[in-house]
Amino acid sequence: MIGSGIVGAAAAYHLSGHGVSVTVIDGGYRGEATQAGAGIVCPWVDHPDDEDWYQLTREGARRYPELVGALGEDIGYAQVGALLVSEEPAELEPVRALLARRYAEAPEMGVVSDVTAPSALFPPIAEDLSALLVPGAARVDGRAVRDALLGAALRQGAELRTGTATITPDGQVLVRAAREADARGRSLSPPPPEARGTTGGRPSWRQGAPEPPSPERPGREPAGEHTTGPEDAGTRPLGEDAGPHGAGVEEAAVVESEAGGEGVAAGKEIGVAEESWAVVEADAVIVAAGAWTGEVCRPLGVELPVFPRRGQIVHATLDGVDTAWWPIVLPRSGPYLLGFPGSRVVVGATVEDVGFAPRVTMGGLEEVLQAGLRVAPGLFGATVTETRVGLRPVYAPGPPLIGRVTDRVAVATGLSAYGLTAGPLTGSLVAGLVLGEEPPIDLTPYGPPG
Numbered sequence: 001m002i003g004s005g006i007v008g009a010a011a012a013y014h015l016s017g018h019g020v021s022v023t024v025i026d027g028g029y030r031g032e033a034t035q036a037g038a039g040i041v042c043p044w045v046d047h048p049d050d051e052d053w054y055q056l057t058r059e060g061a062r063r064y065p066e067l068v069g070a071l072g073e074d075i076g077y078a079q080v081g082a083l084l085v086s087e088e089p090a091e092l093e094p095v096r097a098l099l100a101r102r103y104a105e106a107p108e109m110g111v112v113s114d115v116t117a118p119s120a121l122f123p124p125i126a127e128d129l130s131a132l133l134v135p136g137a138a139r140v141d142g143r144a145v146r147d148a149l150l151g152a153a154l155r156q157g158a159e160l161r162t163g164t165a166t167i168t169p170d171g172q173v174l175v176r177a178a179r180e181a182d183a184r185g186r187s188l189s190p191p192p193p194e195a196r197g198t199t200g201g202r203p204s205w206r207q208g209a210p211e212p213p214s215p216e217r218p219g220r221e222p223a224g225e226h227t228t229g230p231e232d233a234g235t236r237p238l239g240e241d242a243g244p245h246g247a248g249v250e251e252a253a254v255v256e257s258e259a260g261g262e263g264v265a266a267g268k269e270i271g272v273a274e275e276s277w278a279v280v281e282a283d284a285v286i287v288a289a290g291a292w293t294g295e296v297c298r299p300l301g302v303e304l305p306v307f308p309r310r311g312q313i314v315h316a317t318l319d320g321v322d323t324a325w326w327p328i329v330l331p332r333s334g335p336y337l338l339g340f341p342g343s344r345v346v347v348g349a350t351v352e353d354v355g356f357a358p359r360v361t362m363g364g365l366e367e368v369l370q371a372g373l374r375v376a377p378g379l380f381g382a383t384v385t386e387t388r389v390g391l392r393p394v395y396a397p398g399p400p401l402i403g404r405v406t407d408r409v410a411v412a413t414g415l416s417a418y419g420l421t422a423g424p425l426t427g428s429l430v431a432g433l434v435l436g437e438e439p440p441i442d443l444t445p446y447g448p449p450g
């Protein structure tokens, strides 16, 4: 398993639950989308004209309550509802019609109703907004989901290794410990030029999914202006964080000396460009490396137009205010807002095609804060506690990519702004594919080209 974002963690959970020996490799790349995701689970308002996208997100959302029960721990999941808001009441009509059309097939969205005083549900909101309430919408803590899935996978026998993975042309996996990767990654990553983005990281019900750049120009810096490959990512320095995912993650130095766990060739190392890489033996490989999936698969001779779409997001607190049950606020355009326990409010996010540049910028923050305060002026005095940035993995041709790229290697990525919704399902789908299970949904629309 290459990658332990929400997709990789879910695949590892599914595989280890079936008694498969799993080695999960993660380089702890800065910009991992899962740690930055807002946590909105409200699939029914988006992808009006894309049944494949809609099916994956709807089914992903539908399975959350069961997942919460199976994991048996707090993953921040709560059905708080979503307020679709607009300054113009008439602008709510298309989404009302869309929800009505989809209700019979997805009654879990709940009965949609008009809300005359949205501030009764979300106090900081602007007074002049019209609103519809979708009561079945939920929020979830992406980090907590990922940690819970990974923790359960480890308890089921999976092994986690911290390091950068690469694939040889014949599908063999090599891993290099994170400490070396970090040093190399930093020295090889020039700051890329940036473009100004737009807020609304989760494409709203009005916007639909933002058009991906064409495969010819997939929103990355021109070749030659910055290096490609995992090194571009700027790996997270060890010591700056407890590891990619907090508890349960081993330090790189330990991993180096630990080669020899199940499925790993004992201490076998081969020289690649004067660095030491360990071979990870496996019968099958799943690449769920988020925005980096295209780079990881390139040595196989497979060109996958997967690119990063940056999102910057702000966390704030309102001291003494219980925000835990506030609904999600989804404006017709612009930023979204949602509450979490601990007096926390999240406002996001930018949508920027600037390549592998996982940085919080002045411009990005300005954009999010300005637009957020327009929708919820009552947040003016809130304390900014944290900013996050993540690279959404976008698969340029369309819906997410779930399938085999060679006999040995399968991929699962491209969940864009919907990975916290559809990530657990997607991970289980790709795991099932590798196991030869009958998929619960037809995977043909998500298969790789050719």
Ligand SMILES: Cc1cc2nc3c(=O)[nH]c(=O)nc-3n(C[C@H](O)[C@H](O)[C@H](O)COP(=O)(O)OP(=O)(O)OC[C@H]3O[C@@H](n4cnc5c(N)ncnc54)[C@H](O)[C@@H]3O)c2cc1C
Pocket (backbone or CB within 6 Å): 002, 003, 004, 005, 006, 007, 008, 025, 026, 027, 028, 029, 030, 031, 032, 033, 034, 035, 036, 037, 038, 039, 040, 041, 142, 163, 164, 165, 166, 201, 202, 230, 244, 288, 289, 290, 291, 292, 293, 296, 310, 311, 312, 313, 348, 349, 350, 389, 390, 391, 392, 393, 412, 413, 414, 415, 416, 417, 418, 419, 420, 421, 422, 423
């Ligand atoms: C600001 C923001 C807000 C969002 N809000 C929402 C939301 O409200 N609702 C929703 O449903 N979705 C949301 N999303 C989208 C969601 O977060 C992503 O779609 C999802 O997290 C993608 O998960 P992933 O596992 O595919 O990739 P990632 O989480 O990016 O994980 C990929 C992993 O692969 C590892 N990796 C990569 N290459 C290598 C390598 N060579 N070797 C080893 N490890 C490697 C990386 O370290 C990383 O941990 C949001 C995203 C952002 C950025």
